[in-house]
Amino acid sequence: MNLIDDDVSRLRAYIETRASNEDDLRLPPEPRLCEALGISRGRLRTVLKRLESEGLIWRHVGKGTFIGPRQIRADDASLSAAISIDDLLDARLVLEPQLAAQAAIHATPADIAALEQCLAEMQTAKPFIHWKRLDERLHNTIAEATHNALLLMLYGTMRTQMRVNLDSRIEAVYSPMTEPRQDTDDEHRKLIDAIRAHNPDHAEQAMREHLRSVRVRLFGQR
Known part of the structure; x- marks a missing residue:
């Protein structure tokens, strides 16, 4: 397993733990995620893009990153x-x-x-x-x-x-x-x-x- 795959696995485990223990499905801000995972901001963004492409998370500009598939509103x-x-x-x-x-x-x-x-x-x-x-x-x-x-x-x-x-x-x-x-x-x-x-x-x-x-x-x- 290469380093990026290792980072993806750790973030995936973090998300699964958070989803099972938290009512709020919004991830913490990037600085807190970087600290929790021990990775740089650039590496975190690469990992987030990977998990977003898998449908594990979705991002709303100005509001944050959320666990799960993108939520679609009828009036979006x-x-x-x-x-x-x-x-x-x-x-x-x-x-x-x-x-x-x-x-x-x-x-x-x-x-x-x-x-x-x-x-x-x-x-x-x-x-x-x-x-x-x-x-x-x-x-x-x-x-x-x-x-x-x-x-x-x-x-x-x-x-x-x-x-x-x-x-x-x-x-x-x-x-x-x-x-x-x-x-x-x-x-x-x-x-x-x-x-x-x-x-x-x-x-x-x-x-x-x-x-x-x-x-x-x-x-x-x-």
Whole structure:
């Protein structure tokens, strides 16, 4: 074992001990780490880079170095900048049809009534902003109808990115004309009917067809 590998092993052992004994997963400042490990500042930074590449630690500029994989927040600006429109639309096609299927299995009469009420309001909504908020509420109600807190959390994370990346395009397409809204409401009706019938296969397919139609309306075939 060479010297750098020895330093990496000692820091890894230090981190494992600290992680098991401390509630705070932030490492001490570099001078204290250098003293604890008996290495220079330059060598410490080399070792930290090695462990960061392994996912054992992550660094937040201005806040410090933390044990474990990097923590990602839904509203992290750097994360949003790395997400393309296609990434987001593909993610919707993976997650939301499964949410619809789970909703069809687990939805209560109260969930279905909430979906019906939301759609009824959408069909009579005049201002675009009111219709859009109802559209968001309907999709969120489907996620809630899964009665799965983790799935709802995943959906909430994706919805945050949708607001950042898609809102302006949705407004540009849906605000000037009512026809796209009417088509979307018709697709929502098919989806809600499948959930009310507790048919997960039909609900999954209806959501997938709806999302593909929305993608075409927003960006054409891509």
